[in-house]
Amino acid sequence: MATSYTQRPSLQSNSSEQNRFMDKLMWKIFSFYDEQSLIDVTFKVSNPTALIPAHRLILAAASPYFENLFNGDQGNYPIIEITDIDSDIFERLITFCYTGQTLFTVSNVSAMLKAAIVLKLDDVITSCVDYLIAHINKFTLQAAYALERESRCEHLMQKIIEYETQNFVEISKSDEFLNFDFEKLQRILESDNLNITREEDAFDAINRWFNYNVPARQEQLPLLIACLRLTQFDAEFLLTHIQPLPGCELLAFKAISWIREPAARTKINMRFTRPRGISAANCGEKTLLAVCGNAIYPKLLQYSKAEDKWQEYASIRCDYKCYRTILKDDNLLFVGGIKKRAILNIVRSWNIRNKTWRNLAAMNQKRFRHCVVELDGKIYAIGGLDIGKTLSSVERYMTSDGWQFVNGLIVGRYDPCAVTLNGKIYIMSGINGDNDYIKSVECYNPVSNAWTSCADMIERHTFSVAAAHKGHIYVLGSNGDKKTVERYDPQRNTWSKICSLRGGISCVSLDNKLWAITGDFLSGMTCVSVYDEKNDRWEQKCAFSETNIRSCFAVPEALLTSNE
Structure with a gap:
């Protein structure tokens, strides 16, 4: 039986040692597959009939379909029959479970997509759809439409709509x-x-x-x-x-x-009054949008860089608190929280342009005091608290599949901060299950679906906020009377201290500069500061009397322009 020391691999904090270990491990797995060594399951597949050997552990780790199959009654059989996937396609997908790679062609991509949907191989589904869109002229749009209707693949539908949106004039002239x-x-x-x-x-x-x-x-x-x-x-x-x-x-x-x-x-009540082209994804002049955490009527404040002042953008009704917010396209997502001491798993979306609410799929886990980030268009809810327990669970939201658990944290924690950088998620600081403030840092790689330890922070922070900026991660926090700002270099896996700043509430990368919002509860004032990297100092901008800011985002100024 696994002990607390063997339930999860604990790799060295040195990234080069981790890479060598993983390379050696994967090479050995590949050799077992090539040599058909230690095989513990064989699939009998038709059209044409073939026997395809594999390892249960590898397949179960790669796909929830195989995990469920092997946990069921049929999974105990040494030979399992597969009747709805051709043998060539099935073997290619089994190879993908080992290598993360497979060959797509115009002639096989349709069958590959349908089989990947059956086997719940999300990465293959994504790769199939990307291949289809990249080869749309060869594959023909009509065939893509037919495949979308047959497979009911929402990811393909979304990509086709993106293609149609980008090529609308041409497509509008087609049959x-x-x-x-x-x-x-x-x-x-x-x-x-x-x-x-x-x-x-x-x-x-x-x-x-x-x-x-x-x-x-x-x-x-x-x-x-x-x-x-x-x-x-x-x-x-x-x-x-x-x-x-x-x-x-x-x-x-x-x-x-x-x-x-x-x-x-x-x-005059009109749905659209501004020209097209205004969205949070667009480039163009951006500014700050802050969410103030009033329990019943949260306010959204927008910052005017020209006037160096804040003004109210909107007041919205939200009858719960302790949610976490994240910007997704033109929407603010409110994830989790508490209502009358009941912990929630709800997720609601508030459209910045139209100022309207809609409900999204609920999380699997109720949580508050967690953190949320976006990576590759997917939303991740990480850690936090439920009744009587500190959470290590992590779940990911995709429009097509709703919320699904991914591998959990090495160390469960609440009140952490997290950012995305270079295709990975970094989570830092927080409070563990023993109610101790921790310095530990973890990194999530979505390709391997694994968390690994990084170098610890220099200080333990009671409260911390973070932002990715110019290839580094900046964390503003406090430790008692100490007000510390630390910078992480992911290439060297090292932390260093920079000029300190008091009372970090939020920090954002904007206009190629690092902006920080800090609050002083004694004076009841909040300040905006910009980091001068060359001189290692903070330049103070405006101050205003609003200390309950909970999060802040960089959004296009045009997105916040009132209808005129």
Whole structure:
């Protein structure tokens, strides 16, 4: 039976020693597979019939499908029959479980994707979809549509929509476009990233789609016209092209009123009033957006760099507290928290542009005082507290699959800080299960689904915040009366101290500079400071009376511009 010392591998903190160990371990696993040594399961696969040997432990670690299979009654058999996957495809995917690599071709990628979905090999699914989109001309878009309908692969659907959004004008002229279902076309037209040079291109596409089947699509036409940025048209266009369309008279009237009567704009309810191209993913001038943690009515404050002052952007209702927030595209996600002493697993999304809420899939684990990060478009919820226990569990959110557990932390902790850098997650500091403040640092590699130890921080911090900036990680924290800022070099796996700063609340990389928000609860004031790396000092910006800021993000200024 495993002891507390053998439940999880504890590798050396020196990264080169870790790499040598892992390389040696993987080389040995490959040799066992090549030599068919220590084989403990064989699959009998058809079309054509073949026997494919493997190791249960490797397959179970690579896929939840195999883990569930081997834990079931059938998993005890020395030979397991697979009837729904061809032998060549199955063998390629078994090889992937060992090597993380496989060969895709235009002729096999469809079968590979469907088989990977059955075997729950997420990395293969992602690689298949990326290959399809990269070879869309050879594979043909029509075949991709057919595969998406057959496989019901949401990741493929999302990638196709991204492709359609980027190549909208060309695709809108194709025969496939005429058979788009309403929901799909609406989702594309709503996008701020729609690649068109003028709004008339989107209008022409709607007209073509509508005229293909007028009786069946007449009720849906106004909903699609409402997706246009109508205020970008002139009044004459609205009168001659929009108003005559069935069900669109009111839309045209609102847009004309918006254009001609600026003073009345606050009373006109229109869905889109700004031009396309404004999203959190876009480059362009950015500023700070801070979330203030009032339990019932959190406020969002935006920072004006030109005026060096903060002003309220929005007040939102949220009847629980101790959630963690993260910026995802144009949305703020509120993850976990507490309501009337009940710990929550809920996840809600608040759209910054539209100022509207929607619910997302709930986490598997209730948690608070945790941390959340985004890596490769996926949201990770890490550690925290549940009733009576410190959590080491980690779960990952993908739109297609909801929340799924990944490998947990080496050391469970709450109140940590975390960042993503160079395709990995780093978690630092926090409080362990013995209620001790810790200096330990861990790094998560999503490719190997493993956490490894990094060099400890110099100080133990009672509270800490972190940001990735110019290839390093900066942590602002405190240890009693000590106010410490530490910088981590991931290449050297070393920590060093820089100029200290009092009372770190949040830090953000913005305009190629490190910005810090600090609070002094005695004076009731919060300050914004910018790090001068050359002279190792902090330059203080504005101060304001708001000490309950919980998180801060860099967002495009245009995203926060009020409708005018």
